[in-house]
Amino acid sequence: MIDTEKTGGKIALLRKEKGLTGEKLAALLDVSPQAISKWENGKCLPETSLLPALANTLGCSIDSLLMPRELFILEAVYTDGCTHIPVTGFIDSFVRGNELSITICSPFIGEQIESSRLKLLTVKYQTPDGIFFTYALQNETLHIAASRKGENFEKNFHEKLHIIGAYYGNEKEYSSAMTKIRHYEYFDWEEIPVNHETFPSSTSSDDTEYLLLVYLSGNGIHAISCAENSSLQYDHGRTFLRLKDTSKCILPDIMPLAWGMGMDCTWAGALYAALTYMGEPCTYQQLMGLSGACYRICFTDIWDFSCTDALVAYDYAEPLYRALGYTPIWADRLDKEQRKEERLAIMEDIRNGKPVLAINLRVAPEWGVITGYLDNGRFLLCRTYFDQEIYDQWEKKDCEDRQITFDDRGGYLVNDFWPFLIIHFGPSVEKRSPAENFKASLLILADSFRAESRGSYYQGKQAYEAWIDSLSEDSLFDCTADEENAERRLCVNDCMLVNLIDARRCASGYIRRNLHLLPEAFHAQLQKLADNYGSIYESLTSFREKVTLMSGKEIFYNQCRANGVSTAALRKEQIQLLKEILMLEQENCSIADTLNAGLQLPAEG
Structure with a gap:
């Protein structure tokens, strides 16, 4: 007999796993949201005619929805850490008597990944005890039972990523690299260089080798593979890993800038945005006070807008950087032949998680923040006080003229001009009281x-x-x-x-x-x-x-x-x-x- 409550619970669980609201699922199935609610609350079962579409939408089999069991595959992915093939419904169909036992290989999976990288299957599953994660490498047997726990991630749900598997080599020959990974984790590296120094190579292999990492993060299990002589990077919050793309680097979520937001000094406002991103505890008012810019007034009788620039006549930057514990490094009105070296310095700071302040990035000489770069520094990304008023028109221009999409830019605009004054956060110095x-x-x-x-x-x-x-x-x-x-x-x-x-x-x-x-x-x-x-x-x-x-x-x-x-x-x-x-x-x-x-x-x- 079909248990309506268990079936409803499975529907609700799988809907959430797919990131669907009740209203969205109802729209996909052409039923009312009330019908979805009744199914999930165990008040009734879906009509038989709806079961194929429902199972397909939720990525499972009809039997797994209707048949009562304690082991349920929520997500299964066949991957080499580069190509990822979802096989959830297929793997779930092999659950027998609340157990799963399969040998991982491409003929069994029915999918072929054309690469020399090590292959594996990652699995997220549910039992009455909770949600668990596990994986098996190619040619290994994966055995899961409702009575046995795999890698339990419930207690680490909101923590940073946790590496559970590391291998160096290729599908022909590989070895565990977990000892090396644990050693490097001790030093809190921001990136993992993949080469024969950090991960010693096999003496018998002349083929390309790879570092394969399997890790838990957020609410999922992930696998990533990186070829030798490349690098893996942690994101800013150390919540996931990505391949390092040296041609671009974008610092995410630097706060927007605009006039009328209580930060009308563009230099102090840009500095506040940069420091906030870097995790420095400060306020805009504090920066104005520490620098002395809160006491400033400047005027020119040629009525130049630059009279409002905080640094146009008096150096408020040196005392502020001294108070913050940094040495400012200036790049002032560089000749064209000096730009290449400065561009590399900007790129290095961005890669190290340090925004760069600059004036005249867009429209007019006001201060802003360099937030990233694209195409090996050919384009600089930025936050400026002009973003809000010109965003729509330049959104179209950047996409059409420069062939740079919104996603390419991480939500930032591309600079119009080479800035004539740039300030880097230099070496740390002892802070004053x-x-x-x-x-x-x-x-x-x-x-x-x-x-x-x-x-x-x-x-x-x-x-x-x-x-x-x-x-x-x-x-x-x-x-x-x-x-x-x-x-x-x-x-x-x-x-x-x-x-x-x-x-x-x-x-x-x-x-x-x-x-x-x-x-x-x-x-x-x-x-x-x-x-x-x-x-x-x-x-x-x-x-x-x-x-x-x-x-x-x-x-x-x-x-x-x-x-x-x-x-x-x-x-x-x-x-x-x-x-x-x-x-x-x-x-x-x-x-x-x-x-x-x-x-x-x-x-x-």
């Missing part, structure tokens, strides 16, 4: 505020004064006389506001979160610093919200092209606001001087 880092940040506060102009870029106090003076020139913002240049200045002005808002928000938060690192005698002054920066942030935010269009997509000046009086009035209001903010900035600089003197810190420079 959190207190020392905070003290260094206070030194940068005062030093950057008094910094002299660099080229055409004003900094600190001079930047505020130059910005105010330029806003006072009504002729510069006359859209009727020179629409293109006027609109450029209006747009740069808005970018200046956005970056200053972002920086002062970070400054206030960074100081508040770290004032406990210094003696209590300094807390009142530090609190005053934080309050002043908080006040600057709030007043700038209020002003920008007031003069921004309801859509939030265009800056306030664009609505005023035909009304010069209104534009002039708003600029006048901004000028007054910047003068008030400059007074607070000067007060903060004086407070920082007092703190630095009290902490006996030498002045920068």
